[in-house]
Amino acid sequence: MANFSILEVIPIGAVVPNAFAGSAFEFMGRDARVTIAQTCETAGVSTITSTIQFGAEVQLEEGAVNVEAAAGRGPLMPEDIAVDDVAAAGDRLVNRLTSTNAAIIDVRIKVRIIPV
Numbered sequence: 001m002a003n004f005s006i007l008e009v010i011p012i013g014a015v016v017p018n019a020f021a022g023s024a025f026e027f028m029g030r031d032a033r034v035t036i037a038q039t040c041e042t043a044g045v046s047t048i049t050s051t052i053q054f055g056a057e058v059q060l061e062e063g064a065v066n067v068e069a070a071a072g073r074g075p076l077m078p079e080d081i082a083v084d085d086v087a088a089a090g091d092r093l094v095n096r097l098t099s100t101n102a103a104i105i106d107v108r109i110k111v112r113i114i115p116v
Contacts, residue, residue, distance in 0.1 A: 003112050005074070005110050006108070006111075007106060008107045008108075008109065010048065010097055013099055015098050019096075020095055020111075027090065027091070031088055033085070033113070034084075034087045034111065035083070035111070037109070038075050038095075039074060040067060040068065040105050040106065040108075048097060049065065050096065050098075052082060052094065054085065055092060057091075060082055063082060065082070066082075095109065
């Protein structure tokens, strides 16, 4: 089982094409159950959306990223799970983050990969 976390700092109005780019786990080495939880830190209403794909299969399209209950807490499982499904060997994990906010926002992502 592999676990990893990412802190993505998203500038005002920016798009992050893939928060997993460059990770050792960006491409699946074998079939695995992938669980992704994520939260953002903001004083107001969340204006961060996420599109998650496993290969060509869209798991979540423009879903709102949960706002953290306490600043800096990060995502909890199962409360903040955005996706929990099986990815095939060779699939590329993609998490596109989009901000329409008027502030810089921290997005925290936790990923758990369990081979099947």
